[in-house]
């Protein structure tokens with residue numbers, strides 16, 4: 001284990017952070033509950049999480065601002081100041097999307113997310129102070145505050161990478177579920193008569209198969225958001241709601257209709273042959 005891994009592992013064990021996280025999580029859930037806000041911040045319109053895309057703007061703007069500061073010279077001062085201000089503006093929706101993503105994490109992952117948010121808030125404070133210093137003629141202080149902010153932002157970015165690539169936050173949990181491209185036998189049609197969702201294993205992929213109205217539907221049973229078991233969810237209005245964090249997917253095609261899931265649930269074509277339901281991946 002290298003030094004950075006060791007440091008992150010220590011942060012993951014800071015259980016005292018849970019007492020801070022819980023009220024923040026509750027407040028965030030209350031604010032993001034309306035469908036429009038939840039879906040937008042979760043990334044449903046784009047099919048990908050919003051937060052990682054937005055982070056490029058403040059990180060890029062603030063990095064360029066410090067480069068211009070280090071280059072020096074009167075000519076580059078207005079551009080550097082503009083970049084600091086632009087980064088501050090972009091940080092607001094970036095933080096909102098990140099808070100939405102974090103609010104569905106728990107335990108060690110939630111603790112790292114909280115430290116990530118704390119560092120970002122500190123960086124935001126430093127850049128705000130930097131802008132004020134620049135506007136009040138204290139350019140040296142403004143440049144120094146921006147550099148300090150960039151250092152904190154770098155540490156925070158490392159934790160953000162850890163959350164995505166090591167902890168799989170907002171990574172589709174069906175990313176490697178390709179499913180059969182040829183028709184495969186799944187279940188006897190008669191087993192669907194009760195209307196209950198049935199769990200079927202197909203090439204090690206758990207599928208949820210059921211009747212929805214007159215149609216037989218089949219979805220990957222592993223929620224794309226964080227792996228929740230959809231067959232244990234609730235079924236209503238042609239949709240299934242995941243029991244873990246409330247993502248809602250349309251049964252006919254797996255489209256997400258309510259976050260936090262951004263990726264659609266893989267759905268399968270179905271047909272009946274000799275009383276048996278067969279499925280295959282949509283091509």
Ligand code: FES
Nearest residue numbers: 223226228242245
């Ligand atoms: S696992 Fe989070 S909503 Fe399904």
